[in-house]
Amino acid sequence: MTVISKIIVDPSKCSGCRVCEAICSLINEGIFNPTKSRIKVIRMIKGSPAGLLYSVPVVCQQCEEAYCQKVCPVRAIYRNNKGALVVDEQKCIGCRLCEAACPIGAISVDIEKHVALKCNLCERIGEPQCVKYCFDEAIKLVPADRASRAIAISRAERFREIIRKVII
Amino acid sequence: MYGWAGKILIIDLTEEKVIYDLTSKYVDDYFGGALIGMKLLWDNVSPLTKPLDPENALIINTGPLTGTLFGNKATWLSRSAYRANYPCTFTGMGGGFPSELKFAGYDHVIIKGKAKSPVYLYIDNDNVEIRDAKHLWGLDTWETQHKIKEELKDPEVQVACIGPAGENLVVYACILHELAFAAARRGFGAVMGSKNLKAIAVRGTRGVKVADPEGLRELWDEFWQEIKRGDAKYWAKMLHSEGISGQFIDGYLLATGLEVKPMGDELRERYLVGSYGCAFCPIQCMQLFDFPHIGSGAAYCTLYAAFSTQRMYDRTNLDAWWERTLLVNKYGIDCHPVEVIGEWLMELYNKGLITAEDTDGVPMIWNNRQAIKTLIEKIAKKEGFGKLFADGIVSASQLKGWPLSLADQFDNSDPYAWIDLCLDEGPVAKYRPGELTRLPFFGDAFTNIIVFKRYFKMSEEEARNLIEKWISKECKRIVNYENIWRAKPAKYNENVAKMVVFQEDEFMLGDLTGHCDVQSTWLAHYGVPFGFEHYVKWLRAVTGKDYSVKQLRFYAEKAIVFRDAYNALCYALLGQRPVIGKPLDQIRVIMPFPSWKLSEVFIIRPADVEGQRKVGRDYCILRGYDPETGIPTQEKLKELGLEDVADALKMALEKADMEILRWAPI
Numbered sequence: 001m002t003v004i005s006k007i008i009v010d011p012s013k014c015s016g017c018r019v020c021e022a023i024c025s026l027i028n029e030g031i032f033n034p035t036k037s038r039i040k041v042i043r044m045i046k047g048s049p050a051g052l053l054y055s056v057p058v059v060c061q062q063c064e065e066a067y068c069q070k071v072c073p074v075r076a077i078y079r080n081n082k083g084a085l086v087v088d089e090q091k092c093i094g095c096r097l098c099e100a101a102c103p104i105g106a107i108s109v110d111i112e113k114h115v116a117l118k119c120n121l122c123e124r125i126g127e128p129q130c131v132k133y134c135f136d137e138a139i140k141l142v143p144a145d146r147a148s149r150a151i152a153i154s155r156a157e158r159f160r161e162i163i164r165k166v167i168i
Numbered sequence: 169m170y171g172w173a174g175k176i177l178i179i180d181l182t183e184e185k186v187i188y189d190l191t192s193k194y195v196d197d198y199f200g201g202a203l204i205g206m207k208l209l210w211d212n213v214s215p216l217t218k219p220l221d222p223e224n225a226l227i228i229n230t231g232p233l234t235g236t237l238f239g240n241k242a243t244w245l246s247r248s249a250y251r252a253n254y255p256c257t258f259t260g261m262g263g264g265f266p267s268e269l270k271f272a273g274y275d276h277v278i279i280k281g282k283a284k285s286p287v288y289l290y291i292d293n294d295n296v297e298i299r300d301a302k303h304l305w306g307l308d309t310w311e312t313q314h315k316i317k318e319e320l321k322d323p324e325v326q327v328a329c330i331g332p333a334g335e336n337l338v339v340y341a342c343i344l345h346e347l348a349f350a351a352a353r354r355g356f357g358a359v360m361g362s363k364n365l366k367a368i369a370v371r372g373t374r375g376v377k378v379a380d381p382e383g384l385r386e387l388w389d390e391f392w393q394e395i396k397r398g399d400a401k402y403w404a405k406m407l408h409s410e411g412i413s414g415q416f417i418d419g420y421l422l423a424t425g426l427e428v429k430p431m432g433d434e435l436r437e438r439y440l441v442g443s444y445g446c447a448f449c450p451i452q453c454m455q456l457f458d459f460p461h462i463g464s465g466a467a468y469c470t471l472y473a474a475f476s477t478q479r480m481y482d483r484t485n486l487d488a489w490w491e492r493t494l495l496v497n498k499y500g501i502d503c504h505p506v507e508v509i510g511e512w513l514m515e516l517y518n519k520g521l522i523t524a525e526d527t528d529g530v531p532m533i534w535n536n537r538q539a540i541k542t543l544i545e546k547i548a549k550k551e552g553f554g555k556l557f558a559d560g561i562v563s564a565s566q567l568k569g570w571p572l573s574l575a576d577q578f579d580n581s582d583p584y585a586w587i588d589l590c591l592d593e594g595p596v597a598k599y600r601p602g603e604l605t606r607l608p609f610f611g612d613a614f615t616n617i618i619v620f621k622r623y624f625k626m627s628e629e630e631a632r633n634l635i636e637k638w639i640s641k642e643c644k645r646i647v648n649y650e651n652i653w654r655a656k657p658a659k660y661n662e663n664v665a666k667m668v669v670f671q672e673d674e675f676m677l678g679d680l681t682g683h684c685d686v687q688s689t690w691l692a693h694y695g696v697p698f699g700f701e702h703y704v705k706w707l708r709a710v711t712g713k714d715y716s717v718k719q720l721r722f723y724a725e726k727a728i729v730f731r732d733a734y735n736a737l738c739y740a741l742l743g744q745r746p747v748i749g750k751p752l753d754q755i756r757v758i759m760p761f762p763s764w765k766l767s768e769v770f771i772i773r774p775a776d777v778e779g780q781r782k783v784g785r786d787y788c789i790l791r792g793y794d795p796e797t798g799i800p801t802q803e804k805l806k807e808l809g810l811e812d813v814a815d816a817l818k819m820a821l822e823k824a825d826m827e828i829l830r831w832a833p834i
Contacts, residue, residue: 015408015443015452022237022448023388026381032236032448033271033375045314052441052456052464053347111373129385133392135408135450136443 004083005121005143006062007128010154014138016043016055020130027122027129029110036110038119039130039139057139059130060085060106060119068098068107068118076116083144084121092116170379171232171711172200173270176208177296179289181363182222182281186296191275197809200275201231201680202258203727205245206734208278209256210813215738215820219249219355220337220362222282228269228368231682235270235376237388238706239683240446242266242351249339250355250505250560253742255735258679259356261328262446263349265370266682268326272372283364288329290320291370301366306332308498309344316369329367330357331500333548337361338558340505344497347444347466348454352502379712387709391698395450399638399695406623407453408443410436435486451687459490467493479511481535488537495541499548509557509564510543516570526568528552638695645699646670665786673724677703680723726808729791729800733813736799740817740824 021037029036039059045052066085069077076091077098094114099107107118121141122128131141142150169192176189191204198204205227217223226246233239241260248257269277272293279289288301304312309331316327326345333341334357341357342350351357360366378384395404439459444466445452458464481488496503510532516522517532524531530542546554556564565572620631646667678685681703688698700717707715788795792804799821805814 015445017445017450017452018447019237019450023385025375026237026378026384026388030381031375031377032267033373035271035373036375052458053444053466133388133450135396135452 005141006083006147007059007119007121007131008140008142008147008151008154009057009059010138010140010151011054011056012138012158013136013154014041014055014057015136016041016053017135019133019135020057020139023129023133024119027125028117035108036117038106038108038117040105040108057130058104058106059139060102061104062119062121062144063103067101067103068116071097071101073097077118080120080123082121082123084123085118086120086123087116087118089113089115169195169711170377171236171707173230173235173273173275173374173376175274176204176276176278177274177291178278178280179296179298180281181279181283181287181298181365184283184298186298198726199680199723201229201682202243202245202676203680203723203730204276205229205243205258206256206727206730208276209245210730210734212278212280213247215734215741215816217247219247219254219359222363223280224359224362226279226356226359226363226365228277228279229679230266230270230275231680232711233706234682235267235448236378236384236706236710237448238391238710239678239681239687240267240448241678241682241684242269243679243682244343244351244354244356246354246356246359248354248356249337249358250353250502253739255738256731257354258731259351259354260679260684261343261345261349261351262449262684263326263328263345264447265326265328265345265349267376267447268370268372270372270376271374272370273374277368279360279363279365279368282362286335286364286366288316288365288367288369291368291372293372293374304329304366305335308332309500310347310498312367313346316367320369320371322371325369325371327367327369329500330360330365331498331548333499333501334358334361335366336548336550336558338501338547338550339560340502342500342502344500347456348468348497349446350497350500350502353504355502357500376710378710380709383709384706387705392450394697399634399697402620402624402634403694403696404451406619407451410455410623439486439490446684449684449687453686457490459487462487462490463494465494465497479507480514480540481537485535485537488535488540491537492540492544495544495548499544501544501548505561506544506547509547509561510540512561512570513543514539521570526553634695641697643667662786664783665790668783668787669790672728673721674699676724676727677720680727681707722808725791726810729804729808730810730813732793732798733800733805733810733817736797737813737817737820740799740820743825 018034018041020039021034021041022032024037024039025031025033028038034040039057042056042058044054044056062083062085066077066079069079069085073095074091074093076088076093077085078088080086092115094109094116096109096116098116098118099105099109107116109115110117119128128141131139134140140150172191172195174191176191178187178189179185180187191200194204194207198207208227209225212225213223224247226244229243229245231239231241231243234241240262242262242265244259244261245256247254251257269291272291274291277291283298286301286305287298288304290297290299304315307315309329312329312331313327316329317323317325328343328345328351330341330343334343337358339355339358341355341361342352343357343360344350394400435457439457441456441458441464443452444454444456454466454468456464456466480492492506493503496506513522513527513532514534517527518534522532527539528542528546530539532539532543543554546552547557548554550558556567562572564570617628617631617635620626620634621628624631626634643663675685677683677700678688683703683706688696688702700720703720704715704717707713707720784798785795787793788798791800792807793800799817802814802818805811805817
């Protein structure tokens with residue numbers, strides 16, 4: 001099955017406000033709690049101590065060859081008709097193998113429900129809410145067959161900026 | 169309980185004891201945030217306490233909206249070390265710290281006593297530890313946070329700490345969190361230092377439970393549409409992408425009508441890295457800058473302090489500004505007093521009243537980086553001539569005999585403190601002519617015409633109409649009167665006091681709920697439409713309780729009256745009244761000036777002294793204060809359910825010298 005749409009990330013645009021974390025935990029878990037968010041904004045400090053902060057949103061890329069799905073011993077992860085990999089909370093045993101296998105750290109385990117938490121592109125609502133409420137458009141939802149070009153376009157703008165600054 | 173985390177943490181550093189209380193005990197009578205904080209202060213701190221005594225308490229208050237998408241503020245509350253006669257004051261701080269405290273399960277933290285040796289607090293959900301901080305003592309604020317995160321092996325722990333200035337009890341030391349979030353304006357860094365408390369580290373994983381998640385999503389969407397597409401979009405976009413640099417540097421500067429190069433341009437093009445701000449707020453109103461030859465960091469208030477006034481350096485001297493900004497952040501000092509002291513010394517030097525020998529061999533030359541750096545380091549470390557300034561500018565003048573008339577000072581502090589004073593101490597300051605330049609918050613809206621022209625390519629007329637529309641809307645909302653602020657300067661009008669009271673209440677509500685007032689209330693005249701009605705909706709969805717606008721105003725008023733009564737009690741017991749250093753007609757208005765020379769500064773003219781006094785009287789009547797003294801009346805206190813405060817105040821006033829308390833005309 002092919003991936004239909006996916007969230008692309010441009011860390012250079014992320015201001016690190018974490019509204020996505022708040023809205024994700026609110027929509028999916030009915031609580032404000034970043035530890036229950038399926039998207040995580042990692043704030044990194046350049047040089048330490050201090051100076052500058054860089055923020056990177058970490059969110060499931062709905063991989064074609066999904067390690068989380070492969071490694072799951074109880075086959076709790078399936079792909080829905082929109083191409084999102086979804087955790088079946090009834091089947092999940094909270095073994096954390098998916099968390100370990102994920103190459104980008106996009107899965108976590110709920111410490112209360114003991115099930116894996118991963119982005120399902122807001123299956124219930126039909127539209128990823130983190131994307132909708134990203135002030136800087138650092139995360140975008142694009143059709144999978146156009147994702148690479150969308151990333152190239154956003155990088156090209158920056159590339160052009162750099163070239164312009166250097167040459168002029 | 170929804171919204172409120174549920175617990176109050178009481179830490180006694182002397183006894184090394186940690187106990188808990190329940191927030192639910194207080195919610196019905198005192199709602200939350202700063203009002204519960206006032207109650208806790210009332211129960212824990214005697215009015216005779218001095219700010220740096222171990223008996224004083226430092227109280228951190230979050231509100232029911234803190235940690236949700238609708239707020240991320242903690243209001244710090246204590247007796248201020250920075251003000252004459254040490255009133256009880258509030259100061260707000262954002263960042264990731266306030267919500268982390270809620271996530272750990274606490275609405276309020278009270279820190280009492282004094283540790284034997286330097287310690288820091290580690291709050292990790294239910295585990296609260298008082299840990300040794302001897303190895304952190306003397307480190308700057310950024311190093312301290314870094315070391316604590318390494319030690320606790322958790323990069324996401326949120327730390328609020330003091331720098332060397334707080335350790336050395338400099339009365340305007342601040343508490344700093346992350347790069348530049350500060351509880352800055354009231355000298356609480358010194359309060360923390362006096363307790364031998366270096367830092368508070370918090371980590372919480374519990375989250376904030378809400379009553380109506382679906383309703384909250386809709387309310388959030390409404391908020392979002394307003395800041396993305398509604399009238400608030402200009403404000404949101406400007407604050408987000410340019411920050412205060414756009415509004416204050418260029419806006420105020422260009423508003424002077426002088427041929428000046430806007431500073432914002434160079435700053436943006438060469439040094440701006442990106443936006444920065446509190447957790448869970450899309451506005452991100454601070455900015456990250458990287459000066460490769462000096463260092464990198466973030467700025468908000470320091471920009472305002474520097475470029476609107478040019479106290480210590482020319483506004484084109486970005487390097488001096490940035491070095492100063494990084495130093496005050498790292499040493500943990502409030503930037504405004506430093507600017508005022510620096511300006512004073514430079515003016516004294518310029519006039520030949522001091523020489524380099526008076527300042528440890530470094531001549532206080534205006535616009536000189538070495539002079540600025542030395543000044544900040546010496547103050548923070550309390551070395552050499554820096555010792556003079558540890559207790560503020562007035563005591564330095566008394567010790568040395570340097571004329572204070574050259575200083576841009578107020579009370580024991582800086583002119584910015586005078587603005588805070590209006591917010592802090594109620595009618596005492598409100599009585600004085602001139603204070604209405606700040607309240608209601610409409611005074612500076614018109615400088616934004618220039619900003620709107622520049623950033624949104626509007627014509628002058630369009631921009632003016634837009635701003636007038638918003639102000640009229642706001643006036644109408646408050647007193648059903650449209651034109652109040654069009655006639656400048658403010659003349660007496662019976663609606664002015666009503667507006668002051670209304671805006672004060674709404675502003676206070678931010679401190680009660682944990683909602684950031686920059687996000688809404690404060691900027692209503694910039695087209696931001698959020699007010700009491702929105703608080704009602706947000707609170708209903710978060711807490712599940714139905715508060716009416718009337719109830720919320722009751723709580724806001726209660727907090728204001730409680731604070732004023734507590735301070736009146738302190739003054740009555742001490743037989744003192746806040747001393748005003750200078751008549752207000754000599755205080756500078758905070759606007760950009762082409763030259764830093766005092767002779768050329770803009771002076772607030774008490775255009776209508778009698779009118780301003782009438783406003784003061786109106787205010788007292790509206791609030792239920794005695795117009796003669798500005799002290800809350802017995803009836804008012806009882807009406808608000810503050811019987812014990814009323815009794816204590818009555819007893820103190822019977823013994824006090826009423827002549828001292830009576831307000832003396834300037």
